[in-house]
Amino acid sequence: MTTTIERSPAPVTSAGPSGPPPARTFRVARHSLALARRSLIKTLRTPEQLLDVTLQPVMFVVIFVYLLGGAISGSQTVYLEYLLPAIMVQSVMFASVATGFSLNTDVKKGVFDRFRSLPIARSAPLIGSVLGDLARFVVSIAVLLGFGYAIGFRIGTNPLTALAGCLLVIFFASAITWIFVLLGVIMREPGAVQGTAFLVLFPLTFGTNMMVPTDTLPGWLQAWVKINPVSDVMDAARALITGGPVGDTVTKSILWSIGIIVVFAPLAVRFYRRRV
Amino acid sequence: MSLAFQAEGLVKRFGKTTALAGIDLAAEQGSVLGVLGPNGAGKTTAVRILATLLRPDSGRATVGGHDVVKDAGAVRRLIGLTGQYASVDEDLTGTQNLVLIGELLDLRRRDAKVRAAELLDWFDLTEAANRPAKTYSGGMRRRLDLAASLVGRPAVIYLDEPTTGLDPAKREDMWGVVRSLVGDGSTVLLTTQYLDEADALADEISVIDHGKVIAHGTPAQLKQIAGGQTILVRPTDPARLAEVSGILAAVAQREPESPGRGVLTVPIDDDRAFPTVVRRIEEAGIGVMELSLRLPSLDEVFFTLTGKPATAEVAA
Numbered sequence: 133m134t135t136t137i138e139r140s141p142a143p144v145t146s147a148g149p150s151g152p153p154p155a156r157t158f159r160v161a162r163h164s165l166a167l168a169r170r171s172l173i174k175t176l177r178t179p180e181q182l183l184d185v186t187l188q189p190v191m192f193v194v195i196f197v198y199l200l201g202g203a204i205s206g207s208q209t210v211y212l213e214y215l216l217p218a219i220m221v222q223s224v225m226f227a228s229v230a231t232g233f234s235l236n237t238d239v240k241k242g243v244f245d246r247f248r249s250l251p252i253a254r255s256a257p258l259i260g261s262v263l264g265d266l267a268r269f270v271v272s273i274a275v276l277l278g279f280g281y282a283i284g285f286r287i288g289t290n291p292l293t294a295l296a297g298c299l300l301v302i303f304f305a306s307a308i309t310w311i312f313v314l315l316g317v318i319m320r321e322p323g324a325v326q327g328t329a330f331l332v333l334f335p336l337t338f339g340t341n342m343m344v345p346t347d348t349l350p351g352w353l354q355a356w357v358k359i360n361p362v363s364d365v366m367d368a369a370r371a372l373i374t375g376g377p378v379g380d381t382v383t384k385s386i387l388w389s390i391g392i393i394v395v396f397a398p399l400a401v402r403f404y405r406r407r408v
Numbered sequence: 409m410s411l412a413f414q415a416e417g418l419v420k421r422f423g424k425t426t427a428l429a430g431i432d433l434a435a436e437q438g439s440v441l442g443v444l445g446p447n448g449a450g451k452t453t454a455v456r457i458l459a460t461l462l463r464p465d466s467g468r469a470t471v472g473g474h475d476v477v478k479d480a481g482a483v484r485r486l487i488g489l490t491g492q493y494a495s496v497d498e499d500l501t502g503t504q505n506l507v508l509i510g511e512l513l514d515l516r517r518r519d520a521k522v523r524a525a526e527l528l529d530w531f532d533l534t535e536a537a538n539r540p541a542k543t544y545s546g547g548m549r550r551r552l553d554l555a556a557s558l559v560g561r562p563a564v565i566y567l568d569e570p571t572t573g574l575d576p577a578k579r580e581d582m583w584g585v586v587r588s589l590v591g592d593g594s595t596v597l598l599t600t601q602y603l604d605e606a607d608a609l610a611d612e613i614s615v616i617d618h619g620k621v622i623a624h625g626t627p628a629q630l631k632q633i634a635g636g637q638t639i640l641v642r643p644t645d646p647a648r649l650a651e652v653s654g655i656l657a658a659v660a661q662r663e664p665e666s667p668g669r670g671v672l673t674v675p676i677d678d679d680r681a682f683p684t685v686v687r688r689i690e691e692a693g694i695g696v697m698e699l700s701l702r703l704p705s706l707d708e709v710f711f712t713l714t715g716k717p718a719t720a721e722v723a724a
């Protein structure tokens with residue numbers, strides 16, 4: 133019973149999963165990029181999907197700035213400077229839910245059956261989805277900055293530092309995405325992914341110094357806001373984009389992002405492998 | 409003789425449902441194995457285990473000598489799967505779908521494009537190549553799905569009910585595809601609910617019910633078990649039924665039955681009986697509305713094999 137079947141004109145050229153580590157990493161990267169292109173094509177083909185990552189944050193800005201700005205800061209422009217970088221963080225976090233949602237839909241529809249029957253790493257479809265959806269973050273941030281500019285927001289540092297701020301926000305959001313990838317892989321229904329995601333996101337994004345400085349909050353809330361890493365990311369974004377003391381916020385944001393990826397990415401891959 | 413794949417004693421439960429209750433399947437290289445069974449018999453579950461998408465609770469399966477659980481990677485390099493429900497990506501065009509698979513199979517992008525064009529041409533999808541798959545008809549989606557499973561020229565191809573829901577002409581096309589795949593040396597596992605399809609394509613047939621193989625053999629052997637073929641006659645003039653009945657009885661050496669008004673059927677053991685019946689009816693000058701030689705339906709096969717109709721739910 134040592135049958136060997138050969139693929140006829142065989143296209144298998146690389147070392148395969150049992151090959152030496154560099155070749156393997158390279159293959160995973162290549163497959164992930166091919167799958168990221170797939171996600172990107174899907175986003176471009178259904179641009180209405182981008183409405184929630186563009187219109188919603190713009191609406192938040194309008195509501196908060198014009199409704200509360202005067203009362204909170206005495207000046208709408210001053211408040212806009214405080215609020216907009218934080219809304220950027222919030223909007224990309226909301227945008228990251230879609231990755232888990234569409235992953236869940238794909239698994240349910242059987243699109244992933246095809247990927248799972250191919251000789252590719254189990255992580256590749258997940259990494260591909262996360263990478264492909266980075267485009268949504270870029271669009272969201274660009275629209276928000278553009279709109280902000282139109283109503284008087286100005287970068288207070290320099291373009292390079294501000295760009296670094298945006299990249300930091302995107303990096304953090306891609307880490308958060310892994311949480312929703314995990315949900316997308318575990319849950320049975322796309323709707324459940326969305327529902328659970330918002331339960332997670334509301335305390336994470338609103339329970340911060342996004343709208344008002346921490347020291348104006350009641351004690352119990354201050355305690356939460358201080359341990360909530362999203363506050364650090366919002367502070368880091370403010371410092372890098374509008375200026376002000378950076379402190380340890382950037383370091384903390386990066387460490388938190390890495391920590392979230394290290395915990396949630398392997399978990400997601402493990403559950404994806406088991407979901408049969 | 410070497411086996412392309414082999415499953416032994418596969419058991420799979422979903423909660424309280426036993427989808428597979430110890431099933432054995434095997435096919436020689438370059439042959440077609442037909443897996444025939446009603447809805448819920450366990451066909452899809454068996455295919456998914458052989459395609460490394462599901463783990464069996466017990467039993468084992470190998471493809472090309474590689475274990476589907478322990479050596480899933482090696483198995484995936486040999487197989488192509490066309491599931492029961494098309495798994496193409498609806499937002500991608502036909503070309504994009506196939507190029508993606510090619511890239512995931514480590515083809516260079518240029519080669520992946522060539523292969524995609526080749527397959528789209530073969531499956532008559534060239535005109536629709538640059539349209540998103542969501543604009544495709546059901547039949548086109550199926551064809552694209554099948555094309556996607558063939559990008560890597562797999563040695564073993566699983567087709568899970570590839571013709572269910574297709575109209576007769578499309579069905580014939582699909583049969584042609586299966587024959588040409590086998591002509592190229594691939595081994596095919598084909599599940600179906602139709603005996604005539606298994607008869608037309610398979611070298612061997614495993615009939616399954618409730619997750620068990622209840623009969624296995626060549627199509628000829630199975631047809632023999634199931635009472636072979638049946639002649640059906642519907643004379644234009646119902647008044648001549650008695651005459652037809654006499655002819656059928658004389659040729660078949662059996663009393664004909666009347667499954668409906670104005671229709672007579674009789675099972676035959678010998679293929680040559682049909683031309684004889686045709687000739688005698690013609691000689692007697694009896695006009696017919698319908699005169700056919702047909703294989704037993706799955707229901708009839710099941711009835712003969714199990715004494716029960718082929719509905720999983722009834723017997724469960």
Ligand SMILES: Nc1ncnc2c1ncn2[C@@H]1O[C@H](COP(=O)(O)OP(=O)(O)O)[C@@H](O)[C@H]1O
Binds near residue numbers: 422427447448452453
């Ligand atoms: N994922 C699943 N969860 C629960 N039950 C399932 C699942 N997949 C299949 N079954 C059950 O297992 C049995 C066999 O199903 P299946 O293999 O799909 O049969 P077939 O393909 O022959 O119609 C059926 O009773 C079906 O309801």
Ligand SMILES: [Mg+2]
Binds near residue numbers: 451453
């Ligand atoms: Mg099925």
